[in-house]
Structure formats: C-alpha cells, structure tokens
Amino acid sequence: MDTQSAQAFDLDARDTTRLRVLQCIRAGGAISRTDIARDLDSSPATVTSACGALLDAGMIREVKAAPSESVQRGRPRVMLEVNADAFAVAGVKVARRAIHVMLVDFKGGEIGTYLHVLKQSCMPARALTHEVRRAVELACAQSGLDMGILAGIALGLPGFMHADSAFMHWSSSVEERNVDFRPLFQEVLPCPTFLDNDANLVAKAEHLFGAGRGLRNFLVVTIEHGVGMGIVLGGELYRGERGCGAEFGHVKVQFEGAVCQCGQRGCLEAYVGEYALIRDASVGRQSDVHKSLQDILDAARSGDALSHEVLERASQILGVALASLVNLFDPEHIVLARSRPKFDNPYTDAMLDALQRNTVQVDAPLPGITVRNLDETMWAKGAAAHGIEMVSILKIRERGAVDAA
Structure with a gap:
C-alpha cells in the first residue's frame, strides 16, 4: 500500500481498512475472508464489512475455490479476488x-x-x-x-x-x-x-514484478539520458518531503565540475548520463561524430582510445557513487537499470570493482546487485x-x- 498517497487523500479509518483489505486480496490472488482476517490481524466482522463495501463497488468479486481448496462436505469455500473488469x-x-x-x-x-x-x-x-x-x-x-x-x-x-x-x-x-x-x-x-x-x-515495477519482489529495503538506479533513483524503505517508496528526494543523479562528484542539464555543476549525471558521454567522447572532434551511446560503444570496440577512456571513467565514477549508496543505506539489493544499448562486460566489471573497493569493509557480504538493460515497458x-x-x-x-x- 502506498501509505503516503493514502494519507494525502485523507482516508478515514473505515476507508483505510477497506484499502488494506483490497491490497491483501490483490496480493493473495484469490483469498478467503478468514485468511484476510488472519493476515491483517483483524476481526472477521471488520473484514466482512469491508469486503461487502468492495463487492458493492464492483472492485472485487467472489469465486468458488478449486476442489482441492474446498472442504470435503458442505458448501464450496468462497474466495475473493480483484475484479479485473472493474476499471x-x-x-x-x-x-x-x-x-x-x-x-x-x-x-x-x-x-x-x-x-x-x-x-x-x-x-x-x-x-x-x-x-x-x-x-x-x-x-x-x-x-x-x-x-x-x-x-x-x-x-x-x-x-x-x-x-x-x-x-x-x-x-x-x-x-x-x-x-x-x-x-x-x-x-x-x-x-x-x-x-x-x-x-x-x-522502483515500483521492480518491487511488484522484478528483482525487488518480496524485499522491503532496496534501491533502483536508472541511467538513460540522465540518472534517477527510486528508494523503497520498509516496503514503501520514499519520495522526500518536497518530492525531491532520491535525486542520485544530482549528488555532486566534482567541485565546480561539468555543467549538468539541471543548471548546476559537478552532478553525477553530468559524467555518466548519455548526454555527458556523447559530450566527452566528442571533445576535439567534429560535433556530429557521436550522436548516440551506440556510436561511442561501436567506436570503443573498434579501438578508439578516447571512447574507451570515456566509458571506463564513467563506469568507475558510477561505481564510487554506488558505493556511497551502500555506505549510506545498507540496502538488501540494488538494481542498476541502464537504457539500451547493452554495455560491454569490461565496463560493467570496472563499475562493480570500483563499488567494491569503495564500500566500507565489514565481515558481511555486499548487497545483491542486479545490472540490467531497462526494457522500455x-x-x-x-x-x-x-x-x-x-x-x-x-x-x-x-x-x-x-x-x-
């Protein structure tokens, strides 16, 4: 449940209970009233009332349990599921x-x-x-x-x-x-x-469908034109008081450094975002030599020293920045989601090596790291x-x- 959003809508206690019941049904797929009461540590009467309101609103529906889930005698067990056709x-x-x-x-x-x-x-x-x-x-x-x-x-x-x-x-x-x-x-x-x-x-998609499924504390870092981050703490998104939290791309990595698209200098994304790589790989060359990240990767694979240096340096800077996240949050897992094209292994290895070398060393394993190309969907x-x-x-x-x- 997105508690922060629910609070913004100023739900009263009764409606909050209905929302909790709906989310329990959504998580369960098909679940009985008895199991909902147990999972929410709530009274059967309270759950029955909430389910009645959700049924009247068409948000859930009753379905009969499969034979293996029903009692041997008497009426078939009635289950509840989210009504896909509602909205x-x-x-x-x-x-x-x-x-x-x-x-x-x-x-x-x-x-x-x-x-x-x-x-x-x-x-x-x-x-x-x-x-x-x-x-x-x-x-x-x-x-x-x-x-x-x-x-x-x-x-x-x-x-x-x-x-x-x-x-x-x-x-x-x-x-x-x-x-x-x-x-x-x-x-x-x-x-x-x-x-x-x-x-x-x-981050919400990873929490529901991806590497963050079942985790309560993890981070998602996205790298495309710029750099973004989603933070899940205690199973909920953390947005910050003004909605400006988790702006990992705008942490400063160089005093009075390169100009970022936000207008400030020295931001992380001004060194690892796609526009930054195109800028740095085009230094001293015609402006139209590299128009995309794919151009830079192709040039590096063909032996272009500057393109390789730009990708190597960006990977190391990103690794150091990710180490700061580990030191700060100590998350269960980090998902690094890059836009296409896929980076070559040496650059991913350089990033992971920089992350490991710059993380506070304790007698415990580092959080899990998932590096993936970000599917647009x-x-x-x-x-x-x-x-x-x-x-x-x-x-x-x-x-x-x-x-x-």
Missing part, C-alpha cells in the same frame, strides 16, 4: 524521444502497449499534456478500448516533482519550471491523472501499477462518501 488504467512514461503507454485492467493484466514518437525532447507543459492525451488516445484505439472508460492515468516524468500535488519543480522534458500540472490534467485529460518521478515508478508498467493504487484509493474514498451520505 482500466493507463501507465505513461515520458522519455526524450517517445511516450510509452501501457493499458492495464484493474487486476494489472496488460491490455496493450503503444509507442508515441515525439518530435522534440523538451516542450511547454501544456504541449506535453496534449501529447500525452494523443498518445493515450492512440493506445486505446490500437487496443480497441474506449478512452472514456479509463479510470486513471499515471504519468512518469524525469525530474523533481511532488507526487501528491502533481507539482513539478523541474524536468528535462518541460521548458518551464515550477508547473502545477493538476489544472492542466483536469483541462486536457479525460480522467484523474497522477504524476510521479519516473525512477520511482521503475518497465517504466510504463511501474506507472500503471501506481495508477492502479491511486485509482483504488480514489474509488474507495468515493465509496466512503456515498456510504456517509
């Missing part, structure tokens, strides 16, 4: 070159995906909101889904933003600073829309998972208001 949700990731959309049902089952190519990587907030609408429209059309039935859209952006208020302090995808997206969402998009940092949504899948959580909270609050009327 549809869109998860949206805004990248530099495209908008990735994933449509899911209320149970999290994928309905369809869509890639909407962008003509420019940075644009005014209003224009970006219209591009998001267009991308979702096309995704729905491709999947044969009426856009009007969407219950929510969850949008992941790079940068500093306050998820609860949909306020963006800064993003590399938006021309303006300090944008309140909520009125734009209400004006342009057809349903409630929720905003969060894109790396937070990758993982961003949107995390956004969709966030959308399901937020729609759940919203619908439970609406149901509570109906009951109180």
Whole structure:
C-alpha cells in the first residue's frame, strides 16, 4: 500500500481498512475472508464489512475455490479476488524521444502497449499534456478500448516533482519550471491523472514484478539520458518531503565540475548520463561524430582510445557513487537499470570493482546487485501499477462518501 498517497487523500479509518483489505486480496490472488482476517490481524466482522463495501463497488468479486481448496462436505469455500473488469488504467512514461503507454485492467493484466514518437525532447507543459492525451488516445484505439472508460492515468516524468500535488519543480522534458500540472490534467485529460518521478515508478515495477519482489529495503538506479533513483524503505517508496528526494543523479562528484542539464555543476549525471558521454567522447572532434551511446560503444570496440577512456571513467565514477549508496543505506539489493544499448562486460566489471573497493569493509557480504538493460515497458508498467493504487484509493474514498451520505 502506498501509505503516503493514502494519507494525502485523507482516508478515514473505515476507508483505510477497506484499502488494506483490497491490497491483501490483490496480493493473495484469490483469498478467503478468514485468511484476510488472519493476515491483517483483524476481526472477521471488520473484514466482512469491508469486503461487502468492495463487492458493492464492483472492485472485487467472489469465486468458488478449486476442489482441492474446498472442504470435503458442505458448501464450496468462497474466495475473493480483484475484479479485473472493474476499471482500466493507463501507465505513461515520458522519455526524450517517445511516450510509452501501457493499458492495464484493474487486476494489472496488460491490455496493450503503444509507442508515441515525439518530435522534440523538451516542450511547454501544456504541449506535453496534449501529447500525452494523443498518445493515450492512440493506445486505446490500437487496443480497441474506449478512452472514456479509463479510470486513471499515471504519468512518469524525469525530474523533481511532488507526487501528491502533481507539482513539478523541474524536468528535462518541460521548458518551464515550477508547473502545477493538476489544472492542466483536469483541462486536457479525460480522467484523474497522477504524476510521479519516473525512477520511482521503475522502483515500483521492480518491487511488484522484478528483482525487488518480496524485499522491503532496496534501491533502483536508472541511467538513460540522465540518472534517477527510486528508494523503497520498509516496503514503501520514499519520495522526500518536497518530492525531491532520491535525486542520485544530482549528488555532486566534482567541485565546480561539468555543467549538468539541471543548471548546476559537478552532478553525477553530468559524467555518466548519455548526454555527458556523447559530450566527452566528442571533445576535439567534429560535433556530429557521436550522436548516440551506440556510436561511442561501436567506436570503443573498434579501438578508439578516447571512447574507451570515456566509458571506463564513467563506469568507475558510477561505481564510487554506488558505493556511497551502500555506505549510506545498507540496502538488501540494488538494481542498476541502464537504457539500451547493452554495455560491454569490461565496463560493467570496472563499475562493480570500483563499488567494491569503495564500500566500507565489514565481515558481511555486499548487497545483491542486479545490472540490467531497462526494457522500455518497465517504466510504463511501474506507472500503471501506481495508477492502479491511486485509482483504488480514489474509488474507495468515493465509496466512503456515498456510504456517509
């Protein structure tokens, strides 16, 4: 459960119980009222009341247990599961070159995906909101889904933003600073829309579907054009008081160093982000020699000394920075998710070696490290998972208001 988001919606005790029950059913797949009461350490009467409200709202449904799960005599055991048909949700990731959309049902089952190519990587907030609408429209059309039935859209952006208020302090995808997206969402998009940092949504996806599944304390570091991080502590995302926490890409690694896209100097991503590698590998050369990370990797494989040096140095800087995370958080696991193309093993080895050499040495193993190429759908899948959580909270609050009327 996203407790911070639930608090932002100001759920009362009854609605909080309903949300906990719904999340227990979602985690269990198919579960009885008795097992819910046991798992939540709650009274059967309380669970029965909450389930009744969720059934009336169409958010869950009853199913008969499989024969092996039922008692030998008497009525078949009744189980509860999330009603996949209750709502549809869109998860949206805004990248530099495209908008990735994933449509899911209320149970999290994928309905369809869509890639909407962008003509420019940075644009005014209003224009970006219209591009998001267009991308979702096309995704729905491709999947044969009426856009009007969407219950929510969850949008992941790079940068500093306050998820609860949909306020963006800064993003590399938006021309303006300090944008309140909520009125734009209400004006342009057809349903409630929720905003969060894109790396937070990758962390949510890893927590639900990937290397963080079953873990309570782990970190996800994303490296594409810039560098992001998602922090899961105690099983929940940590966003910071202003929504500006976990900005690993903007920790300083060099006093008065290279200019970062955020406007400051010496940030980590100004040395390891894709734009930084292209910049450094092009020093003293024609500006159009390296247009992508793939160009740099190809040049290094062909024996280009500068390209190799840039990749080696960036890998070592990243390894030292990751060691600082281990020293600071002592996490169970770290997921390093790079954008494509895949890095060659020597550069990954250089990063891991720098991490190990710069971590405080104790008589205990280092946290597990997963290094993966980031599948574009993982961003949107995390956004969709966030959308399901937020729609759940919203619908439970609406149901509570109906009951109180």
